[in-house]
Amino acid sequence: MSKQSAGILLYRKIDNQLQVFLVHPGGPFFKNKDIGVWSIPKGEFLDDEDALLAAKREFLEETGQPVDGEFIPLKPVILKSGKKVVAWAVEGNIDHEIIVSNFFEMEWPLKSGKKQSFAEIDRGEWFGVETAKLKINPAQAAFIDEITKSPQQGEI
Numbered sequence: 001m002s003k004q005s006a007g008i009l010l011y012r013k014i015d016n017q018l019q020v021f022l023v024h025p026g027g028p029f030f031k032n033k034d035i036g037v038w039s040i041p042k043g044e045f046l047d048d049e050d051a052l053l054a055a056k057r058e059f060l061e062e063t064g065q066p067v068d069g070e071f072i073p074l075k076p077v078i079l080k081s082g083k084k085v086v087a088w089a090v091e092g093n094i095d096h097e098i099i100v101s102n103f104f105e106m107e108w109p110l111k112s113g114k115k116q117s118f119a120e121i122d123r124g125e126w127f128g129v130e131t132a133k134l135k136i137n138p139a140q141a142a143f144i145d146e147i148t149k150s151p152q153q154g155e156i
Helices: 051-063 129-135 138-149
Strands: 004-014 017-025 042-044 084-091 103-107 115-119 121-128
Touching: 004 051, 004 138, 017 129, 017 138, 042 051, 051 084, 051 121, 084 138, 115 121, 121 129, 129 138
Parallel strands: 004 084
Antiparallel strands: 004 017, 004 042, 017 121, 103 115
């Protein structure tokens, strides 16, 4: 069975300009990477879990801030790894300066036998649509395209 994640694409309008909220993965592999590695806040969930509830839980775990509003389902995407990502867009606003993420542990440096703890997300940021499409994982760019072209979004 392939893995699946659920996530939230948070958006806002500032001076009639659409902005989306993305997070940067923590840990040593992504430390110096920028283009193509950002993501919507998301995480894995099980088949017997409600995907939207999982997406809200993951948003809270990765940002330290809850999200609520009118959730708009987006078309799922498949990452290069084969993982399916289901997502919802919701209008809202959070302070990207106070991101508090959960942590994970891994052997680092590799083959050293030493375990280190890293934040799952090391930062979050608001981006305009064009910049966001460069920074986000390429498969997830479809989420941004969908909300900018969605008839149910009106003028987004």
